Amino acid sequence: GAGVSQTPSNKVTEKGKYVELRCDPISGHTALYWYRQSLGQGPEFLIYFQGTGAADDSGLPNDRFFAVRPEGSVSTLKIQRTERGDSAVYLCASSPGASSTDTQYFGPGTRLTVL
Amino acid sequence: AQKITQTQPGMFVQEKEAVTLDCTYDTSDPSYGLFWYKQPSSGEMIFLIYQGSYDQQNATEGRYSLNFQKARKSANLVISASQLGDSAMYFCAMRELGGSQGNLIFGKGTKLSVKP
Numbered sequence A: 001g002a003g004v005s006q007t008p009s010n011k012v013t014e015k016g017k018y019v020e021l022r023c024d025p026i027s028g029h030t031a032l033y034w035y036r037q038s039l040g041q042g043p044e045f046l047i048y049f050q051g052t053g054a055a056d057d058s059g060l061p062n063d064r065f066f067a068v069r070p071e072g073s074v075s076t077l078k079i080q081r082t083e084r085g086d087s088a089v090y091l092c093a094s095s096p097g098a099s100s101t102d103t104q105y106f107g108p109g110t111r112l113t114v115l
Numbered sequence B: 001a002q003k004i005t006q007t008q009p010g011m012f013v014q015e016k017e018a019v020t021l022d023c024t025y026d027t028s029d030p031s032y033g034l035f036w037y038k039q040p041s042s043g044e045m046i047f048l049i050y051q052g053s054y055d056q057q058n059a060t061e062g063r064y065s066l067n068f069q070k071a072r073k074s075a076n077l078v079i080s081a082s083q084l085g086d087s088a089m090y091f092c093a094m095r096e097l098g099g100s101q102g103n104l105i106f107g108k109g110t111k112l113s114v115k116p
Helices: none
Strands: A005-007 A010-013 A019-024 A031-037 A044-050 A053-056 A065-068 A075-079 A088-095 A110-114 B010-014 B019-021 B032-039 B046-052 B064-069 B074-079 B088-096 B110-115
Touching: A005 A088, A010 A019, A019 A088, A019 A110, A031 A075, A044 A065, A044 A075, A075 A088, B010 B019, B019 B110, B032 B064, B032 B074, B046 B064, B046 B074, B074 B088
Parallel strands: A010 A110, B010 B110
Antiparallel strands: A005 A019, A019 A075, A031 A044, A031 A088, A044 A053, A065 A075, A088 A110, B019 B074, B032 B046, B032 B088, B064 B074, B088 B110
16 A cells, blocks of 8 residues: 655755645554654654644744644644754654554655755 | 664675664663664665564564563664665664653664675
């Protein structure tokens, strides 16, 4: 079946602009996660959705970052007033639930470059 | 303090040989899961293997096995019969179940290079 998809695969923007990154999870998966991966590092947690609600947004670095999942499927990560330090690969993952045995399956990521 | 430590930034292995990638973790949560992911140059994170904190036996998945030593808080990945396609970054990750919502905590990764 189809895996997690993310669009766009690459996004180049200018400092101060607004960007939206989209994630389409595996069908039927209720849990959805956003991570950010900087060069040479492991992914870092940003936000987690269970269904439509953000169950944990403790990883969002500041209030310029926001994410939604209005219908419990597709999610959009929104970044306002982008800064050069926001440049990274943004990874989305989904899992059937959030129990200890639920594996998270990742999408290919969106590489964001802020000039 | 780092919750996941991968001490080997890079590793080399000869094709067809076995290799062990190290991972130690730190948690006070009695219930947790340990995961290994592979990230090739294409960037996608590929799930390899899972070990639960209460599992009595080491996890195995094909050529991958997890050497789980709970008292030492280590969860090393063993890849047997290495193939050229195994060249990639490998990340160890942990999910704590006590107070969190299940997000993964990743180490910094180990870059594995398989030599022909």
